[in-house]
Amino acid sequence: MSAADATPAPAPAPAPVIELDDVHVAFTSGFGAGRREVRAMSHVSFSVGPGETLGLVGESGSGKTTTGTVVLGLQRPDSGSVHFQGAPLARSLRSRAGRMQAVLQHPRWALDPRSTVLSSVLEPVLVHERRSAEVEERALAMLDRVGLPASFAARRPHQLSGGQLQRVSVARALVTHPAFIVFDEAVSALDVSVQAQILNLIQDLQAEHGFAALFISHDLAAVRYISHHVAVMRAGEIVEHAPTDVFYDLPSHPYSRQLFQELSS
Template sequence: MLEVNNLVKRYGGLLAVDDVSFALEEAGSLGIVGESGSGKTTTARIIVGLERADSGRIAVDGAPPPRRDRLRRARQIQMVFQDPYLSLDPRVPVGAALRETLRLHFPDSDHPARVAELLEQVGLGQDQAARLPRQLSGGQRQRVAIARALAVRPSVIVLDEAVAGLDVSVQAQILNLLADLRAELGVAYLFITHDLGVVRAITDQVLVMRHGRVVEQGGTARILAAPSHPYTRLLLDSVPRPGWDPAGVAAARRALPSTHPEGSDASHPDRT
């Protein structure tokens, strides 16, 4: 469904995305994981058209996404951000926000019926259509953001740390919702996250990035059970648990190369 080949992005002298390639199957779920400055969010922004790559190829269902037709591209790939409060207009009720999206993409559709369907799909009631974003909880706002992404029936949804700001119990509810929607609608997910628990719960494939490069990729279960790259092992060892050895983790981190060959990680524009 989504193919990314040899993606490269520079910011001045810094190579932020360095020859990144991967494929996302139809109705698949792939996680891109890495620490701050790894290049994962920059990669996501290029895929949805918010940034332009210096070189490389992106294809959705076998064809490059249109550069100048933003509406058509949006119908192929949607994005759900970490903080829905920043991506929703605080002055516009939930139902009106969904209707506006539908009017933009499908001017001849039955908007009230589709709005009702979308709210039901994400577990919200009709009474919440009249509420403003500030009148909803964080989990409810994220459900609205997911509904708005689903409104255009995209092939791929990119979720950039989409559950990072939620309580653990609410995270689980949203992840369960996303799993149900994937099974029901056949939509493919690209998860951008630093949370290996999210990767384990919701993805089939995982790609590990460091300093803009892919250091390891493959089946989620295999990589999390037996990682082959020392950086992936470091990420797994950094998760607190019984018997956790923070001193050993610190020593392992010191043993890894600390900087990108073409610049310091400290100035990297990808901060998530």
């Protein structure tokens, strides 16, 4: 067989944006003789590549939110490692400002009620750049991209609906073009029709910008719609991790099947 007939080797998979290896986090609960250790994360390992979304599901108290704080560097693990873009996650928040972002369940908690929409979107940019006409134009362009025209720039949070506030949060997260975003129950407080709009917006923006995402939710329908892979947490451990289609066709772990029944009822 000639060299021309040889089948080209497949392109190597892109390096993970975020990677956890055997991460353990424990907290102390109670007082005196009742003090005990609570495992928030135990032997947690996963990775998320560029343009991918990992859906993280589990009941309340399973460790999902702690996982989100660990991957953002807001909580240091007791053991194990967290790598971001191939390097150990830096301890300095400023050093990774803008490269990692979060969109939370209640945008009113994340937005200063005294600030205008434009100022809120500009806030993460101004960590590294001075305010200027060019910087403001970028923020206005991002607001427009998430469906909020320039007339919204001077408004304050109390003047916006829940869906509009979450669009501001998404714009604020995307304006620095991060490599990784955590969506922590980002649509659970919204009406069903608004949820669909925000999920579609996140999908479109991920296709455009290629960011990796961790989508934390108890909403199995939302996770199925937006995620490429699904991980199930129980008592701090990941008990199942599979491609979305495989997982929803036939969850393999008994707890996953139980979770389907509980969250679908």
